[in-house]
Structure formats: C-alpha cells, structure tokens
Amino acid sequence: MDNKKQIIFDSIRDYSRRKWNLALFAGILNSAALLLVIWLSTIIADSVFFFSTPTRWLILVLNSALTVQVLRWFVSEPLRHRLKIDDTRELLRAAHEIGYHFDQLSDRLVNSFQLADERNSGTSDQLRELAVTQIAENLKSIQVTSRLNLKKFLLSPLLIGSIFIGSLASAGLMPDVISVSMKRIFYPPGRFSRIPEYQFKIMPGNASLIQGEDVNIWAAYAGPAAKNIFLKIRSEKDSDWQTRELKKEDNYYRAALKNIRRPFSYYLQAEPEQAAEWSAFITSKPYLIEVKIPPVISELQAEIQAPAYTALPRQFPEKNVGDIFAYPGSRINWRISSSKTLQSARLVLSDSSALPVRVRENRIQAEFIPKQSISYFFELTDKEGIKNRKPIRYSITMLQDLYPTVEVLSPGEDIEIPNDVALNLEIEANDDFGFSVMQLHYQIISSVEGVGDSSWQMVRIPFDRKARKYVITNYMWDFSQLPLGYGDMIRYYVSVSDNDRISGPKLGKSPYYTISFPSLEKMFSEFSQKQEEKIDETGEITRQSEELRKELEKINRELKREKQLDWQRRKEIEAVAEKQKQIQERLEKIRKEMEEAINQMQENQMLSPEVLEKYRQLQEMFRELASPELLAALEKLQKALENMNKQQVQKALSQLKFNQERFKENLERTLELFKKVQMEQELDRLVKTAEKLAAEQEKLTEQLKNNNLTSEERSGLEQKQEQQKQSLEQLQKSMEMLSRDEMFASRPETQQSLEKSSEFIEERRLTRRMQDTRNQMGQGNTSKASETSQGVQQDLQEMSEQLKKARQQMLEQEKNMLMAKMQRTTRNLLNLSQGEEKLMKLSGKLSGFSDQFRELANRQNRLNENMSRAISELIDISKETFFISPEISKALGTAQHNMRKSVENLADRNQQAAGQNQKKAMAALNRAVMEMQNSMQMMQQSGSALGFEQFLQRMQQMAGQQGQLNQESLNFMQGKGNQGGLTSEQQAQLRRMAAQQNAIRKSLEQLHNEAGNRSDVLGRLENMADEMEKVVKDLEMLKIDRKTIERQQKILSRMLDAQKSVRERKFSKKRKAEVGRFYTRKSPKENQETVDKRKQALTKEMLRALREGYSPDYEKLIERYYRELNKKDLN
C-alpha cells in the first residue's frame, strides 16, 4: 500500500510543481510585458516631450512602484506557492484541481489523498487500501499534468507577444533615441541635451565586394552643421575602430577605399561645428561590407614541345614561370591549379582572341601553338561567377631559327684549271637544326664574243644525312660534260636550305667564286714568253760573266806588277766579287721563277714527262752553277782582302778565276741546253695542242650523237665548235711560225714536218669543215653535224700523229747525232789513251842521257793538243745533252793536267816522273771512256721513266733473294736446335749463306751508287748495307742466332719498304723534297662537343638576358648580339 500511496502523492506533487512552474514563468512574462509597456512608453514619451528633471523623478518613482507591484502580482505569488508544493494544503488544492480536470477522478482523488494520509485514522484500513488502490490504478493511466497550459497563465499571449515584438522594433528602429531617453529616465539628475535631428544617406550601405576591389563610400548629411564627417571602420578581426575623414565633394562626402581584402563594418559620424553634449551621437547606423575572394592561379607549369624538325627535347620552364621562349610551331601545354573550384576558364591572348581550356574542379589544362610572339593570361571564373582580378600577363617570345651557313673550303678562291680535269669541292655547311638540300649553282661565262652567259644551272650535292647540323662534304665536279671551251669561265656558289617546315626552309649561300679555263694557247704562249725572257736574261748574264772573267784577268795581271795591294785595288776586287755574287743571285731568281712556271704547267698537265724531266735537270744545273768551290773561292778572296795580303789575294784570285771560268762554261752549257729544251717544249706544245683538239672534237662528236639535245645544249656545243676552230687557226699559225724559227734551221726534217702539218690543215679544209659543223648545229641538223665532226676528229687525230711522229723523229735524230758524236769522242779518247800508253812504254825505256826526250816531249805535246780538241768536242756535246756527267769532265781535266806535267817532266829529262804522270793520264782517260760509255748507255735507254722500272726490278730481285736467304737462315737455326757444335756440312752451308748475303750487299751498293742524289732512297739503302755487313760477319764466324735472324728480317722489310715508297712516289724529282705550295684554308673547327657546349651556353645566356624585361628594341639588339657571337664562334 505504500506504493500506491506514493503514486498518489507523486502524481499530486507533479501536478502542483508543474502548475506553479508555469504560473511563475507566465508571471515573469506577464510582468516583463507590463513593465516593458510601462517603461518603454515613458521612455518614448520622454524622447518626444523631453521631460524635465522633476517629471522624470516622478516617473521613476511611479514606475518603480508599479514594477514592484507587478512583480508581486505576477511573480512572487506563484513563487511562494512553488516553494510550498509539499505542503498538505497545496497538495489538497492540487488534488481538487486534478479531480476537477479529470472526471474519472473527481473527488475520489481528494478522498483517497485524505485517506492515504495516516493522520486521518477514522477510516478502516481495508477501505483506505481499496480507495488508494483504485485511485492509484486510475492515476497510472492518466497524465495529470496534461491539462496544464502556459497560455492559461498568460494574460494574453497575443498581447504579450505583440508587446515584445513592438519593444524590439522600437529598440531596433530608434536605438539612439531609446538609449538616450532610457538614460534620462533612469538617471533623472543627469543633464541631457537634446540630440538635434540629423540624417545620413549612405551609399553603398551594406555591400558585397570582390577581394581587391575598391569601394567609394558616399554620404549625404542633413543635420547640425558639421565640421567633418568621419568614417569609422572596423574589420571583423579588429577590436578598434579606425577613423578616416571623408572628403567633401559638392554636397556629398566621399571616402575611397582601395583594394579591399577583408570584410569590415563601418558607420559615419559627424563632427558638429560647435561641440555639444550630443556631439558623439551624430552617427549613422553601422553597415557591413562583405568581401568575396576571387579564384587565383596557385600553380602553373608549362611544357614546350618544339617542332619535330628541330629534334629538340621537351622543355619544362620553372614552375610558375609563364614567360615562354619557343620556336614558331612549338606546342605549348599548361597545367594549372586554381585556389578555388572553377566553373570555367579561358586563355586570353593579346590579340583579343580567347581560347577555351579544359577545366576540372580546380585544375586547368590548356594547349596552344603560337606562330608569333604574343602575350597571354588565364581568365578564371569560380562557381559564384567571380573572375580572377588583374591576372598576370605572360609573354611567349618566338625564337629565331637561324639561317644555315655554307662555305666552300676548297678551293675557296678563284682558280684557273684545265677543263678536262675534275675539281674536288670541299664544302662545309652548318645550321642550328639541320638542313635538307645542298645545291651547286653555276653559270658559264663564255669567252667567245657575241655569245652571252649561260643561264644558272643547278646540281644537287649529296651529303651524309646523319650529320644533321654540321657537315663537311666533298663533291667531285667533272667539267668534261659541260659545254666549256678554252677561255671560258664558270661562276658558282653553293646553297643550302634548312629543314624549317614551319616558316619554310631558309637559304644560306656561299660567296661566289670563279673557275677560269684558260686556253691552252694562252697558257703555252705565256709559258713560252716567260722562258724566252729567262733565256734572254741568262744570255745577258753569260755576257756579264765573260766581262767579269776579263776583268778578273786584267786585275790578276796588274796585281802581278804591283808591289802591294792598295785600297783602290781592293775595292776593285771587292766589286768584282760582288758582281759575281749578284750574278749568282740573279741566276737563283731565274731558277725559282722557272720552277714556278714549270709547276704551274705541270699542274695543268701541259708538259710531257720527257720535257718536264729536262726542265728539272735544267733547274738542277742552275742550282749547281753556284758550286761550293766557287763559293769557297769567293769567301777566301774576301778573307784575303780583309787581311790586305797581296799573295793571299793573288792566290785567291787565281782560284776564283779558275772557278769562274768553270762557272762561265757551265753557264754557257746551261744556256744552250735551256734553248734546246725550249725548242723541244715548243714542239711538245704543238703536239699537246693537236691532241687536245682531237680529244675535244671527239667529245663533241659523241655529244652530237644525242638526238634529244635542248636548244641551250646545242648552243653550248656550237660555242665549243667555234672555240675549236679558233684554236685550230692558232695552232696553224704556231706551226708556221715555228717552222720559220731559227732554232729549227738546223733541223730541216722537223721544219718540213711542221710545214706539212700546216698544209694538211689547208688540204683537208679542217677550218672550213669545223665551220660547217657549227652551221649544221645551228640549223638543228645534229646528225649531219655529228658526221662532219667525226670526219674532222679523224683528221685531227691524223695530224696529231704526224706531229708526234715529227717530234719523235727529231728526238731520235738528235739522239743519233749525239750518239755519233759521243762515239767519235770516245774513240778519240781511246786513241789518246793508247797513244799515252805507247808513250809511257817508250819513256820507260829511255836512259837519263837519251836524246829521245825532246822527241817524246813533242809527241806528248801533240797528244795534249788532241786532248784539248777532245775536251772541246766534249764541251760542245755537253751543250746538247744532260748525259755528260761531271765525272767525265773531271777525268779529262785530270788527264790533261797529268799530260802537261808529263811534257814538263820530259823536258826536264825526268823519266820516272814523266812515266808516273803518263800512267795517271792514261788511267784518267780510261775512266773518262768508261763514263762516256755509261752516258751513252743511259742515253740509249732514256725515254723510259729515267730507269725507274729497272730500279724497281732490281730491288725486287734483291728482295726475293734476301727472302730466300732469310728462310734458309731460319730453317738452319730451327734445325740446329740446342745442338752444340756444327757439322762440316753446316759450316759449309753457313759460309755459302755468308757469300750470298755479301753478294746481295754488293748489288745494293751498286744500286746505291746509281741512285746518286736520290736521298729519299739513300738513307734506306745505306743502312741496309750496314746491317748486311753485320750479318755477313756473323755467318762468316759460323754464328747464327736470334739476333742474326732479326737483322735479316729488318733488312728484308726495309727493302720492301724502299720498293714501296719508290713505287708510290714514282721515283721522280718531285719525290725529292718538292717545295710546298701555299694553300689557303679555313681553320679546322674545334671539337664539335666543345662547340655545342659553348653554343648551348650562349643560347642560355641569351634567354636569360631576354627574361630581364628589357624593352622590345633592346631585346632585339640582345638577340642579334648573341647570334653574331654564335656565328663568330662557329667560324
């Protein structure tokens, strides 16, 4: 039962609590509403009527009293009840009310409550329990507090609500007014001024801006006269208000706020002209400026893909660097991240166009292929439609693809060459990214009057495609197929196009060069003229030399009469010596000039090998004119003159005289040979010209067989034919002139051959037929022209053969004549030798007192005279041939000397001395005879390449023999093994091998002697002989070891090497240290890797400089500067 009792008590208590809570709450609301009405109405009344202080006191007292009362009525009562909810009377009252609200309970609850209260003891327990239980059961299903409602306790919910809303509205609308009046009411003794009326009209008021925008705050003010209007600003993070003065503009006040970054509140405050208590209250209401943040680029990465032809790798500028340097046609990609999610974006170019870009969330991908320099920026739009403000403008600067450069390294200058040779062009080309085509452009400039220059032709030059940016290539230019004639010229240049497929290939050109094809006639006549001048000059020098000899003789004679050498005489002698030196210098100059001219002729293959060899020998003779003996004699004379010693001077003078005579003789000989060679060369020239004419006519005939000639080609061939005709006319004139030349006067057969050849031209009407050929070509009748040309060609070949024959005949005749002379002289020398031998025998039989001495002396004298005659004959022969070696002269000189001495000895009756001198004279004569025979043999064999083949043959033979010997030695050593002693057969074998090696050595020595001054071979042969000697010694000492074998191997390899070098160099004078010509060429480049590195560094520096932000004009200068540096570096 206690439980049920508790249920009843709890229910009643709950009800009571709820009821008095609600009553209290409602009481508070009611009293608040009432009080608001009371107080607010008085405050508003004050703001309107501006009560005086006593009135305000009264109001305050009354309102306070009312407040207390209201609180008593509405708050304290329910509060009191609330505090006593456990009181029985309160509970009973509550029970009554519950019963009232719930019919099913009505009074029973009260009754049950009373019954449950055990203090009421007149009731039975059973009745009590029954009543309590029933009520408890009822209470379980009832929510006793459900009937309680706040509305019931409120005076008028609507009214109260209205009061609250109205109060709030008043406070919101008139906050200043309310606050001021409130202060007045609550503080009656306070002194308050009345705030005058004022009004602010403010623009923009509350607003929303984009971050970074500017805002102008405009205000119109009406109210008490204001000195200034201030703007009070406070951003959301700041606690203090910042003050700024507004500017007055007409009737308005303005403040400009720039670059708003954060939201802020603001209001305006007027500063009255006269300060008052209400001064601080002339303010506007506060406003709020909101700031929206636009999207920005947080990260930017560009990628540049240059056009494919540059083969440049992808480039990635630094992150967030949007300034780009690229070649036209480059593809530029950007990847961009934004600070906000975007709705859209565009790539805006400086030409006002805009390109869409791909947007995803806050990421952008853009692509563009620029063709010229341009600037750009990215426009971003976020989801709210806000665009990025003042986007960064970047630039795309187009780099220049440089022009290719091309140079002709070789020849690299204007040259002159024959037109039947091929010219090797060495060409160097260079480009920054590679080139595609290399071409040779040429134009033929005709020497024929009335014939204009040909049009420009073009030939492609192949080159190594792998070398994209730099190449040196060679092109063999064969002129034989071009319609070139003598005297024509080709002007040419090389061009190269780069591989720029974007802007189109750029062209680089080399300088222009010319190739002249001088006419044979011109070259020959220039050469002939030069040689004629040289001959004349040599003749002049010979005369001077003769004068000098006479002068020397005179001085010598006069000196003999003088007692001592005086100063004047010394000067005279010095002058003579000086003249001799000058003669030698002039001769050396002639030799050099001759060499130059010969070299030039040889380069153009204008001289036959025989004539060339003769010219070379002539040069040698010029060189040898300044013999060491003559130079020594001059030096000796100079020293003697310094000492002023008459005897010494006389001795030196006679020596000089002797050498000077030899010099003069050699000079005369040289001059005669010079003339002879010149004569041969003139004939040679005719032969060559005729051969050339025939060869050119043959080419022409072949070309005419082509039925598809263009008019231009035909015109070219016509020109060529005209040139042929002119050359033939010239040849005819030359033949006629030469036939009348006095140098051929002594060669009537040759004269006749020349006349015959000239007549041949007339008989066969060659000139006329050449003209016909040309006319037929002009008429377009090439087949007829070809026929005529063929006939002319055959006749020219015949004429050429005739001339060759004539030349050959002349040479043979010359040779035979000389041979006859030499044989005669040799016979004379032999006779002399025999005579001397007889005389020697006779002299040997004489006693000291014999009277035969005089007779023998006379005979010796006669022999001497014959000797002199033989020497004169030899001198004459030596003027006609190179084959008279100095050894012959020496031998004859010795013989003559000894013969003279023998005469003296016989006159002195000195039989013994005479015999010895006669013996020496005989020996010398025999030597001279042997030398003559050698010379004759060599002359007989001449016409070959000066014994070159023979030399090789003999070297080969020796090398073969040496090889066999080497093999035998090796086999011997291997067979011998570690065997101690040698058997007798082995010893014999070694001796035989020694003899064989010795024989090879002797052959080698002989070859060495015959090689003479061929010092290129000399070195090898000399040392080989030394090595051979060592081998011979080893073998003779029956010693054969590894060293012997190695020596033999060395010998063989040197032999083979000597053979090889002689063969390769054709064993000509040219092989013997021909002085180098001057070649012009460009410096080789540095290592390409080094050049590339330097070029990269230059480009990098240029790009860096261009990013410095200079003006466009200055940037152009910078670019040009670096390009020039680059070009200079490559060059």
Add this chain to the structure above:
Amino acid sequence: MNKTLFILLLITGFLQAKDAAETVSVMRIKYDGGGDWYGNKTTFVNLFERLKNITGIETTYKEQSASITDENFFSHPIAYIAGHGNIKFSDTEAQRLRTYLTGGGFLFADDDYGMDKSFRREMKKVFPELKFVELPFNHEIYHQHYDFPGGLPKIHEHAGGPPQGLGLIYEGRLVVFYSFNTDISDGCENEEIHNDPPEKRESALRMGVNILLYALTH
C-alpha cells in the same frame, strides 16, 4: 703504383739529367717495322741551336735515340718519331709509350711522307680510346713563340693539299702533335740537303721551336 714509380723515375731522370748537364734534349724513337727512324740527321742540331739562341735554354748538341723499351727512354720529356715507312710497336712498347705520354711526356711525330698509315695504326694501340683531331689555327702551339695565323706551315709538297697539324688529347692535354703532309723535320735540316727556299726553312725552324717550347711548358 706503376704510375707513381714512373713519375718518380721521370723526375729522377730529369733531375739526373739536370744535375749532369742541365740540358734539354729530345729522344728519337727507334722503332721496328722497317721504316727509316734514323733520317733527318741535322734537324735537331739546327733546331736546338735556334732554340738556344732565342731562349737561352741549354740543349744537347743533337737528339738522343732509344727504343721505347730502353731504360733511358723516359729520361727526356720530349720524344720524336719520323720516317718514310712502316712503324710497328710491340704490345710492351705501346704500353710504355702510353705510360710515358700520360705521365707528362710529349711526342712530336713528323711524317716524312709514307709513315702516316702505320703511325696512325700503331698509335691506336697506344690510345685506343682517342682519335686524332686537327688542331684549330688559334691553338697555342701555333702561337707559342712565333705566330702562325694560318696554322701549320707547308714545307714540302708531299701528297699536295694543305698540311694538317693533328693531335691526340688525353684528359684535356695535348700529348701527341703530328705534323702531316708538310715535313717540318726536312725543313729544319741543313740548307744544302733539300735546298729549300730560305723562307720555307725559316718557317720550319720557327714551327719546330714552337713545338719544342710548347712541349716543355705544357
């Protein structure tokens, strides 16, 4: 270790030579193969005389000769090789020559006309990793004491065409200078041997001096 020993030997050699006579010389290489290593007998006589006259450097009268395998090969900082024919190095010689050159030695090679093919072949054994490069005209060797603005002078015609000054560059240092198609050695010989014009002989001597001075100072 071998390199250290070599450098020590070289220094010792130099010091010995210095102590002994304080003279500079050149080592002519004696080689196998059949070529004439022994030619140009007066070249260095004339070159040394010229060098002494203009710089005061003490030199021997003429060059020394030795095979690469000889003990005294390392005793001079400059080696010389020339000839008309075949050159052959054994493996040992190639290795020693490499040691010599990489250790500070210098080789002046001069083609007398005919040694080119074999020389290049044999140098490939010494430096398989290097190629001959033609030196540009502004290289120091052409301006060491005398100026050669057009590069190597052409002394003798040989095969025709311009001369070439070729080099082997090891780790940035010119270790071999090879004059091809000109014949500097012949040009430096006594006048009467080749009878070259005086200006050619002068050019050869000047170039020879440049080469020697370059070798001594690099």
